[in-house]
Amino acid sequence: MRLVIARCSVDYVGKLTAHLPMAPRLVLIKADKSVSIHADDRAFKPLNWMNPPCTLKEEEGKWTVTHAKSGEQLILTIEEILHDSSHELGIDPGLQKDGVEAHLQELLAEHITTLGAGWKLIRREYPTAIGPVDILCRDDASTTVAIEIKRRGEIDGVEQLTRYLELLNRDPLLAPVKGIFAAQEIKPQARVLAADRGIGCVTLDYDALRGIERDGTLF
Known part of the structure; x- marks a missing residue:
């Protein structure tokens, strides 16, 4: 740097x-x-x-x-x-997620069809040269999708996913790769930046993913 x-x-x-x-x-x-x-x-x-x-x-x-x-x-x-x-900083070990973020990743990977019928998981923690992508999957059209998960979605999370997409789209076996920014709460500025980058946003309901009863129904 x-x-x-x-x-x-x-x-x-x-x-x-x-x-x-x-x-x-x-x-x-x-x-x-x-x-x-x-x-x-x-x-x-x-x-x-x-x-x-x-x-x-x-x-x-x-x-x-x-x-x-x-x-x-x-x-x-x-x-x-x-x-x-x-200054030479070397390879960053990546952000260590808190318990909620880690559990959100695990739950969403387990229930990837939450994002749409026909979606299929490729891998959690998909490795790249700048750190692991939280979830890599394919949508119902077999397009590769990279998902970055945060508890609170802010601009830096969108920037992080943008860097992952830049790398993943260089791989001819994966490209084209779309991005989804998923969080329990996403700030308006992050939504605007994501839209500008062509990245989709998904608000995650932690309780619903855990299967907690809401209004007489189960997730």
Whole structure:
């Protein structure tokens, strides 16, 4: 991972345009080539970003990040670089889910037809180079579907599933691979981002999956 603190302005040029005026900002350049721009607030959420696959071209006073498929660009006009360092983080062991998330995964895998008649489980914890996909399955049309499960669905979960889909769609034996973001509660911002990425959202009822009686009926 490369960390750059620079006084810069940022312009996003593509389907939408956005401008960040000149100010000190943190630029994160990850091993997967993604680039994100951060301020000293807003918690984990970047001000703007470019997902892989993309390339970074560095010129004097100007950095241009170009998405390999869409051609959209993130253009940084740099007035001054205050810090520039690189660090090798290695392979991340992945997020350890809490008991509820782990149980949701187990229950949904066991009852995969909850998502539709004819759906079939391929595997839980399907391995990838950046961590395991919670559930990999096929829908009633035999299309591969990757499912990311959270107790509380937020933007970072959608980003995580997006990275998995990028990798899985490179495998000709699996592609095309669709994504489903499943959680007990999904934040509105996460739904918007998921829709923009072509990812479906499913709200999970933990009690129903456990077979608890509701209104005189059983799941």
